[in-house]
């Protein structure tokens with residue numbers, strides 16, 4: 001079975017991680033990091049320290065209690081209208097978030113020289129560096145990222161602290177992702193018998209995943225800087241833990257950028273491009289971005305969840321009919337990641353079959 005690590009071989013990216021700055025030593029924003037007119041372009045107030053100023057107080061990302069018997073229905077509604085929601089009562093202990101954050105912080109506080117020992121190679125997925133999407137923008141982003149695919153020990157042997165918190169975190173996320181997948185699929189009327197690649201018990205045994213540990217250092221000029229530029233995830237779904245520093249925003253059609261405030265113990269669930277394809281376009285993959293602030297470092301962990309690497313994701317037959325043709329052609333995750341590396345935010349339209 002081809003592994004995820006092979007996805008980018010065809011489209012190597014030369015992001016020049018060696019030029020990654022020691023963010024904490026800078027008193028001024030270098031020109032290469034200065035994004036001009038972030039706000040004007042989007043018609044929103046974007047200071048993440050003052051989310052109440054963002055004009056969208058009445059438009060909040062739905063918060064769903066996973067113990068609510070009505071959860072699948074609420075999730076379906078959130079997926080259709082937002083493409084994102086937060087979950088509480090998901091069963092993951094707070095101590096695991098504390099532990100992964102501690103491990104992540106230990107990694108980010110290594111010297112640049114040390115971190116670069118684990119630098120991502122141009123054609124690889126795992127390792128330390130800038131966000132891959134950097135190559136699509138003229139300016140640099142105020143963030144750094146460790147991407148972990150498959151065994152963390154393989155790649156981080158030089159830096160990794162001797163504990164298995166990443167493995168525990170991935171196991172907990174995998175279980176939650178399975179549960180969420182069935183809640184979302186149920187909301188579309190798809191049963192376990194109707195999704196063969198999920199396995200006989202619908203356990204998604206061979207699902208693939210990756211982890212992004214993201215750090216957004218405090219920034220001397222946050223109004224002109226961008227933590228992570230607008231993008232959709234190439235996943236089925238993404239489970240995001242964020243520390244108590246705001247900055248994440250999602251684009252709501254007809255409204256603008258809406259802040260997703262950190263919720264103690266809550267997790268943000270983004271629908272990704274592959275779920276958009278599977279749902280035959282009925283559940284949008286949400287465009288999101290991250291802004292930075294002057295005083296506090298933001299930390300997040302994104303668990304990127306996708307299908308087994310040999311599975312073609314296609315619009316589900318139940319969601320196709322005489323008046324609803326299949327909107328996308330079948331793609332594997334690897335193939336789609338290659339498409340994304342080439343076309344970025346136009347990747348979905350590049351696998352589209354007919355105009356909506």
Ligand SMILES: O=C(O)CCC(=O)C(=O)O
Pocket residue numbers: 212214228233240242248288290299300301302
């Ligand atoms: O840091 C965040 O809140 C978002 C991270 C993200 O979008 C990603 O890793 O794809």
Ligand SMILES: [Fe+2]
Pocket residue numbers: 231232233288302
């Ligand atoms: Fe993302």
